Amino acid sequence: MQRLDxxxxxxxxxxxxxxxxxxxxxxxxxxxxxxFRSDKAVVCEACDTPAVRFW
Ligand SMILES: [Zn+2]
Structure with missing residues (x-):
């Protein structure tokens, strides 16, 4: 189940x-x-640096 808020x-x-x-x-x-480790994130496809991450 997914919780939306x-x-x-x-x-x-x-x-x-x-x-x-x-x-x-x-x-x-x-x-x-x-x-990113089960958190939603936006990462660079080239260097794998996460630009933003939510947890
Ligand atoms: Zn990069």
Whole structure:
């Protein structure tokens, strides 16, 4: 079961806004949505640096 509350949509909004943008830590990567140790996150596909993470 999944619980939805007010904070959820704000997270989703931020995650979807960051997805596909350029990584600020390297020159080649773009950010992609994933989970980071079971938390929702946006990480760079090239250097694996998490740009944002929710937990
Ligand atoms: Zn990167």
């Amino acid at each position: 007010g904070g959820q949509s704000e997270e989703e909004h931020l995650l979807s806004r960051l997805e596909g943008t350029e990584c600020t830590y390297c020159d080649t990567g773009t950010l992609t949505r994933t989970t």
